[in-house]
Amino acid sequence: MANQALAVLESALRARKLDRTLTTALPSLERRDESALIPTSIAALDACLHGGLPRGQLSEIVGPRSSGRTTLLLQMMAAATQRGEIVAMVDTFDRLDVASAGAAGIDPDRLLWIRGQTICEHGPPTFARCASAGKPWLGETSLEHMVVDRALKALNLVLQAGGFAYVAIDLADVPRSALTRIPFTTWLRVQRIIEGSDTACALVAPQPLARSAGGLTLSLTACARWAGEADRSRHVIGADLTVRVVSPRRRVDGQVSLKATASH
Numbered sequence: 001m002a003n004q005a006l007a008v009l010e011s012a013l014r015a016r017k018l019d020r021t022l023t024t025a026l027p028s029l030e031r032r033d034e035s036a037l038i039p040t041s042i043a044a045l046d047a048c049l050h051g052g053l054p055r056g057q058l059s060e061i062v063g064p065r066s067s068g069r070t071t072l073l074l075q076m077m078a079a080a081t082q083r084g085e086i087v088a089m090v091d092t093f094d095r096l097d098v099a100s101a102g103a104a105g106i107d108p109d110r111l112l113w114i115r116g117q118t119i120c121e122h123g124p125p126t127f128a129r130c131a132s133a134g135k136p137w138l139g140e141t142s143l144e145h146m147v148v149d150r151a152l153k154a155l156n157l158v159l160q161a162g163g164f165a166y167v168a169i170d171l172a173d174v175p176r177s178a179l180t181r182i183p184f185t186t187w188l189r190v191q192r193i194i195e196g197s198d199t200a201c202a203l204v205a206p207q208p209l210a211r212s213a214g215g216l217t218l219s220l221t222a223c224a225r226w227a228g229e230a231d232r233s234r235h236v237i238g239a240d241l242t243v244r245v246v247s248p249r250r251r252v253d254g255q256v257s258l259k260a261t262a263s264h
Helices: 002-015 043-048 069-082 098-104 127-132 143-161 185-194
Strands: 058-062 087-091 111-115 166-170 200-205 217-227 235-246 254-261
Touching: 043 235, 043 254, 058 069, 058 185, 069 087, 069 098, 069 166, 069 200, 069 217, 087 143, 111 143, 143 166, 143 185, 185 200
Parallel strands: 058 200, 058 217, 087 111, 087 166, 166 200
Antiparallel strands: 217 235, 235 254
C-alpha cells in the first residue's frame, strides 16, 4: 500500500512538473557542461564548484552578519556584467551600497536594481525590533511582512521576464522568525520559473531556506584581520572568509578559504 501511494504521488508531481523537486527524479549532474554554469570568477571557489553556480537552479548564499555574503554576491554579479551578461537584485530593505557595487566592478548599465522600502531604526516597534528584543510579534500586518511580500512578488516578476544571468534577492536582514513564515511553495514556484533557463537565482539569507534539488548552498563565516597595537590605532584591514559548499546531491562538496581586503 505504501509503494502504491508513493507511485501515485510521484505520478501527480510529474503531471504538474514538480518532479524536478525530487532529487531521485533528476538526471545525473556529474556532467561538466560549462554552458550550464555561471563562473564566479573567484578561481578557488570556481574550482570547488566545478565551474560555477548552476543555471536554471535556485542556490543560496548564507551566513551571519559580516560573514561576506553581500561582498561575495557583488563579486559574482560584477563578473557576470563584465562578461556582458545582465543581472538583477531585489534589495528587500534598500540596503545596497552603490559605492560598494561600483568598487566590486558591477556595470550599472547591466544591473536591474529593485529597491524595497527602507525600514527606519526609530519610530514605532516593528517586527524586526520586536524579534531582536525577544518581544511578541505585532502580527502579519507589520511593515516588514509587507515589504518582504512585495520583494517576493518582484522576484517572481523579474524571473518571469527572463534574460538575466543572476537574479538575487537579499533577505539577509529579515528576522529569522519571519523567514520561517514564508511558505515553502514560494521556492517551488521560483524553481519552476527558472527550470531549464540560463538564469541562476540566489537567495542571500542568514540561514539556509530553500535551495533546489540541483542548487547549492554557500555557507560563509568570516574572521576579521586587524592592524595596529594601541586601541586608537587598531583597525580592520580585511577578513579571512571560509566558504563551505553544500550540495544536496553531492555534485560538489568542499570548503574554500578566501581573503578579503578592507577598502578605505
